[in-house]
Amino acid sequence: MATVLENVRAFFAPHTFTIDAETPSDVVARENLLDRAMGPDRKKKSSEKIRRGRLPAEGLALVARDTKGHLVGTVRLWNVEAGVTADGEPVSALLLGPLAVDPALEGKGVGSALMRAAITEAKKRGHGAVLLVGDAAYYERFGFFADKARHLVMPGPFARERFLGLELSAGHLDGAVGVIVPTGRKLSRPGVIHRARRAA
Numbered sequence: 001m002a003t004v005l006e007n008v009r010a011f012f013a014p015h016t017f018t019i020d021a022e023t024p025s026d027v028v029a030r031e032n033l034l035d036r037a038m039g040p041d042r043k044k045k046s047s048e049k050i051r052r053g054r055l056p057a058e059g060l061a062l063v064a065r066d067t068k069g070h071l072v073g074t075v076r077l078w079n080v081e082a083g084v085t086a087d088g089e090p091v092s093a094l095l096l097g098p099l100a101v102d103p104a105l106e107g108k109g110v111g112s113a114l115m116r117a118a119i120t121e122a123k124k125r126g127h128g129a130v131l132l133v134g135d136a137a138y139y140e141r142f143g144f145f146a147d148k149a150r151h152l153v154m155p156g157p158f159a160r161e162r163f164l165g166l167e168l169s170a171g172h173l174d175g176a177v178g179v180i181v182p183t184g185r186k187l188s189r190p191g192v193i194h195r196a197r198r199a200a
């Protein structure tokens with residue numbers, strides 16, 4: 001009976017969390033969470049080609065922490081060139097991903113809070129648009145739609161209906177045509193994450 005009551009209490013207990021900037025000490029917890037939430041094939045995605053060997057956009061790597069400070073969610077955004085305009089001018093944008101939440105906390109609003117915080121911060125920092133590859137049924141609630149990315153392509157296989165865009169500045173993606181290319185700061189020591197995980 002006591003166990004049943006404990007389970008009922010746990011079910012109705014408020015799941016509080018905070019959104020914070022990611023720090024270097026979050027690396028191992030973040031990678032472990034991504035493995036749990038997204039599975040071993042996560043590094044085969046076309047988005048990974050854009051992220052590999054790069055640092056996230058300045059101020060745009062966020063985490064969610066539970067009341068004990070444990071990492072329960074992550075989102076990162078990356079500087080990219082989103083094709084060119086009709087005049088041949090490069091279009092700068094952000095690529096969002098991965099977004100992941102600890103499976104034990106799914107459906108408690110952690111993902112939405114990370115998305116809203118990331119979009120607000122990206123806008124505050126003057127970015128014009130965010131692109132991502134993901135389920136439209138989830139991301140449309142934040143304003144992402146496939147028509148914003150219809151003339152853009154990922155550098156590898158991707159599902160057109162899952163390639164979505166959000167303009168933070170009206171018309172930013174108008175006429176943008178071409179392949180997404182990474183433009184972010186390069187990691188000076190790309191092996192550092194693997195070494196940190198092996199040491200943990």
Ligand SMILES: CC(C)(COP(=O)(O)OP(=O)(O)OC[C@H]1O[C@@H](n2cnc3c(N)ncnc32)[C@H](O)[C@@H]1OP(=O)(O)O)[C@@H](O)C(=O)NCCC(=O)NCCS
Pocket residue numbers: 037038097098099100101102105106107108109110111112113133134135137138
């Ligand atoms: C997708 C994910 C980030 C959502 O995070 P979350 O904290 O569970 O989401 P929230 O609590 O903010 O939102 C829950 C709502 O989103 C909906 N939702 C979650 N995943 C969805 C999906 N793939 N498609 C459509 N709706 C989805 C839920 O049904 C729920 O709907 P409701 O509000 O109408 O009840 C999380 O489930 C996750 O980490 N999944 C594994 C990794 C992944 O697929 N990442 C996204 C690809 S980059």
